[in-house]
Amino acid sequence: MTQTELAEALGIAQSQVSRYCARGMPMDAPGAKAWISRHIRLTMKAPLYRRQTRPMQRQAAAPALSVDELIELAQDIGQIMVDDEGRPHIFDEGLPHLVATLGNLARLDEAAVARVRLPQRCCDAVCAWLDSTAGDEATA
Numbered sequence: 001m002t003q004t005e006l007a008e009a010l011g012i013a014q015s016q017v018s019r020y021c022a023r024g025m026p027m028d029a030p031g032a033k034a035w036i037s038r039h040i041r042l043t044m045k046a047p048l049y050r051r052q053t054r055p056m057q058r059q060a061a062a063p064a065l066s067v068d069e070l071i072e073l074a075q076d077i078g079q080i081m082v083d084d085e086g087r088p089h090i091f092d093e094g095l096p097h098l099v100a101t102l103g104n105l106a107r108l109d110e111a112a113v114a115r116v117r118l119p120q121r122c123c124d125a126v127c128a129w130l131d132s133t134a135g136d137e138a139t140a
Helices: 003-010 014-022 029-039 067-082 089-108 110-115 120-139
Strands: none
Touching: 003 014, 003 029, 014 029, 067 089, 067 110, 067 120, 089 110, 089 120
16 A cells, blocks of 8 residues: 555544654554554544543642741842832733732631732732622622
């Protein structure tokens, strides 16, 4: 069987058959289909027999930060947020990150949140954020 014939049988381009053969794909249609299902990750737009049969491999979870690292991160975010001279969008973009970091810190050690030292402007923004979300939860 030629690569062109195999390409027609598989419904793929001859150049793709050439690349797959270089990687070890057999030159018969049943063997090629089996090889593709084991070795090639394809999209859902591919013909049915070529669709992905293996689950995606999960990426390793990012290592969790310690309480002290979260405190340092929150304080660094606060400093970046108030250093927005000429870039007023920095403060608004940093606020969700600061709130998320404080939330992660509170989940680990609620008392540790009191150890975070933030500029007054950041404290006011976080309090306003929390007040606005508390109002949303009360109406829900």
